Amino acid sequence: MIVEVRDLVVHYGAATALDGVSLSVGEGEMVALIGANGAGKTTLVNTVCGVKQASGGRIDVHGNLALVPEGRHLFASLSVDDNLRLGAWRQKKRTTGHVYDLLPGLTKLRNRPAGRLSGGEQQMVALGRALMACPDLLVIDEMSLGLAPKIVADLAAHLRDRNTTDGLAVLLIEQNAQLALDLCARAYVLEAGRVVAEGPSGELAGSPEVAAAYLGLEA
Numbered sequence: 465m466i467v468e469v470r471d472l473v474v475h476y477g478a479a480t481a482l483d484g485v486s487l488s489v490g491e492g493e494m495v496a497l498i499g500a501n502g503a504g505k506t507t508l509v510n511t512v513c514g515v516k517q518a519s520g521g522r523i524d525v526h527g528n529l530a531l532v533p534e535g536r537h538l539f540a541s542l543s544v545d546d547n548l549r550l551g552a553w554r555q556k557k558r559t560t561g562h563v564y565d566l567l568p569g570l571t572k573l574r575n576r577p578a579g580r581l582s583g584g585e586q587q588m589v590a591l592g593r594a595l596m597a598c599p600d601l602l603v604i605d606e607m608s609l610g611l612a613p614k615i616v617a618d619l620a621a622h623l624r625d626r627n628t629t630d631g632l633a634v635l636l637i638e639q640n641a642q643l644a645l646d647l648c649a650r651a652y653v654l655e656a657g658r659v660v661a662e663g664p665s666g667e668l669a670g671s672p673e674v675a676a677a678y679l680g681l682e683a
């Protein structure tokens with residue numbers, strides 16, 4: 465396992481955001497985390513990545529994690545190239561060539577300030593910056609938010625490629641449950657801070673409750 469979370473409890477002040485969540489991601493696995501607004505998805509990945517502190521439970525991490533945060537958090541006045549290099553601040557080697565090979569659309573933008581890119585281009589930079597850390601597990605918070613379907617399809621294809629070619633594991637938070645279940649082999653459904661369903665994506669997609677709540681189908 466790259467990440468194993470057991471009985472995680474997280475609070476914001478007196479409010480409980482996660483109430484005994486358990487989840488795991490194995491080597492080379494693509495796992496989706498779906499759930500309504502406020503279910504606790506961002507809290508969960510931020511706690512796994514060390515941005516937020518837990519008040520109970522256990523997180524075991526074996527390997528290198530990189531987070532593509534919700535809202536991208538790029539440095540707007542820095543160039544695309546400098547933003548990418550910041551993703552490798554812990555590495556000795558900070559060459560960006562492999563990221564431009566993976567995301568060729570960024571090549572012509574390399575000297576442009578990140579603040580002057582479209583939403584889709586910014587998401588590609590955020591993804592590229594995370595890939596600069598050569599992670600074993602890429603954690604992506606809201607991949608498709610605000611992006612055109614073509615760009616989302618391209619990003620999904622990049623992830624599938626990296627997964628098949630390099631064994632990159634992915635934990636994907638996605639409002640578009642159909643996309644998440646199509647892309648990832650396994651999924652967890654979070655509701656009000658608890659895991660209410662988990663299993664192979666095909667099984668979850670076939671469950672009437674999940675289909676009704678997240679795929680817009682009749683139960």
Ligand SMILES: Nc1ncnc2c1ncn2[C@@H]1O[C@H](COP(=O)(O)OP(=O)(O)OP(=O)(O)O)[C@@H](O)[C@H]1O
Pocket residue numbers: 476479480481499500501502503504505506507508
């Ligand atoms: N900084 C904060 N302070 C207080 N409460 C917070 C804070 N961040 C999140 N919460 C609360 O914690 C709960 C879980 O929020 P979280 O952002 O993890 O949900 P989410 O599933 O990622 O939602 P969304 O899909 O809307 O991004 C919600 O009830 C939210 O209001």
